Amino acid sequence: MDSARDRIRTASRLVVKVGSSSLTTPQGTIDVDRVDALVDVLAARRKAGTQVVLVSSGAIAAGLGPLGLSARPRDLATQQAAASVGQGVLVARYTSSFARYGLRVGQVLLTADDMMRRSHHVNAQRTLGRLLELGIVPVVNENDTVATDEIRFGDNDRLAALVAHLTHADALVLLSDVDALYDGDPRRPGARRLGDVRGPEDLVGVELGKGGAVGTGGMVTKVQAARIATGAGVPVVLTAAAHAAQALAGADVGTYFHPDGRHPGTRLLWLAHATTGRGRLHLDSGAVDAVVERRKSLLPAGVTAVEGEFAAGDPVDLCGPLGRVVARGLVNFDAGEIPGLLGRSTRELAASLGPEYERELIHRDDIVILESHH
Numbered sequence: 001m002d003s004a005r006d007r008i009r010t011a012s013r014l015v016v017k018v019g020s021s022s023l024t025t026p027q028g029t030i031d032v033d034r035v036d037a038l039v040d041v042l043a044a045r046r047k048a049g050t051q052v053v054l055v056s057s058g059a060i061a062a063g064l065g066p067l068g069l070s071a072r073p074r075d076l077a078t079q080q081a082a083a084s085v086g087q088g089v090l091v092a093r094y095t096s097s098f099a100r101y102g103l104r105v106g107q108v109l110l111t112a113d114d115m116m117r118r119s120h121h122v123n124a125q126r127t128l129g130r131l132l133e134l135g136i137v138p139v140v141n142e143n144d145t146v147a148t149d150e151i152r153f154g155d156n157d158r159l160a161a162l163v164a165h166l167t168h169a170d171a172l173v174l175l176s177d178v179d180a181l182y183d184g185d186p187r188r189p190g191a192r193r194l195g196d197v198r199g200p201e202d203l204v205g206v207e208l209g210k211g212g213a214v215g216t217g218g219m220v221t222k223v224q225a226a227r228i229a230t231g232a233g234v235p236v237v238l239t240a241a242a243h244a245a246q247a248l249a250g251a252d253v254g255t256y257f258h259p260d261g262r263h264p265g266t267r268l269l270w271l272a273h274a275t276t277g278r279g280r281l282h283l284d285s286g287a288v289d290a291v292v293e294r295r296k297s298l299l300p301a302g303v304t305a306v307e308g309e310f311a312a313g314d315p316v317d318l319c320g321p322l323g324r325v326v327a328r329g330l331v332n333f334d335a336g337e338i339p340g341l342l343g344r345s346t347r348e349l350a351a352s353l354g355p356e357y358e359r360e361l362i363h364r365d366d367i368v369i370l371e372s373h374h
């Protein structure tokens, strides 16, 4: 037994994500035996007192057979139609499979916007928390039928990581059709399993390939998900659905991503990973230095231009003089108010516009520096 992995074995709240390829047949129907095998493992853990959130993909894949489609459609409307049919079938299957153990499931469909808008985010958090208190196993998926291409996660890996930090889970388990992360395509002879990933340095030279015929993100989104979760202090294990029991028991299977010890507040993680900027503020180099290096609030005097339509409280991207996004923050003013403030000191603004304008454009507690800056 690996002691780091004790965090999986002893977790009192777990998020388990399972990919499409582990649940469905190549014919586009649910693989009942594999669903039951997964539920056997999750129900046993639930019975042992652990709260379990299941993030399940497979809606689109499970809708293919019923719609007479032989491959995953490329266009969004048909994918949504397949998801609409498949999601019902999938949840019906989970409902009866968990019922074998006297356990109930609750369907939770989330959009990227539910993670992005603070009010929705808090609402989703409350719903999931209440379901868990009531002893229900939430079955989460993206709300594929309403998500458009621009706002869609597409893969459930990052969604699962956000759910893990939303629910303050103790660990995240990513179950796929491959038993671990390898240093290259696992079908290639000589590919080596990575047993532990302690930080980005362990991923140098690792080829993150695409997923299979029904999966979407491949290893890229799994590694991104692991980064989001470990950055929030949540350990992650990635393995095959067939090894779920060993993974949950803390055995040395798959790849273990060690939490990196930083615990930024939930709000900043949400801001960095779950939002997209509704607009942009262009900063002069002095303001970039103040915000990024010295972690100061952003004042109107350092902003040279504003782009986009946003309201006070929205996330906006902060760009340096070369247009590169360096940070994201929750802005204190509507887009329309800002041009009149630019380049002016807060004292001057207060004198001419009133004391409510003696505020920073973005408070330093509401700013997250984006990794791409480094």
Ligand SMILES: Nc1ncnc2c1ncn2[C@@H]1O[C@H](COP(=O)(O)OP(=O)(O)O)[C@@H](O)[C@H]1O
Residues within 6 Å of the ligand: 018, 019, 020, 021, 022, 175, 176, 177, 178, 180, 181, 182, 183, 184, 185, 186, 206, 207, 208, 209, 210, 211, 212, 213, 214, 215, 216, 217, 218, 219
């Ligand atoms: N470096 C790698 N290590 C492991 N698997 C990889 C790697 N590169 C690509 N893959 C592929 O990623 C696939 C899993 O991703 P995906 O199909 O999106 O799964 P899921 O449906 O479970 O989300 C595996 O079948 C594997 O062939």
Ligand SMILES: N[C@@H](CCC(=O)OP(=O)(O)O)C(=O)O
Residues within 6 Å of the ligand: 018, 019, 020, 021, 056, 057, 058, 059, 060, 061, 083, 141, 142, 144, 154, 155, 156, 157, 211, 214, 215, 216, 217, 218
């Ligand atoms: N929400 C989609 C997820 C799409 C998908 O394929 O995800 P994954 O198998 O996790 O790479 C579905 O249920 O079909």
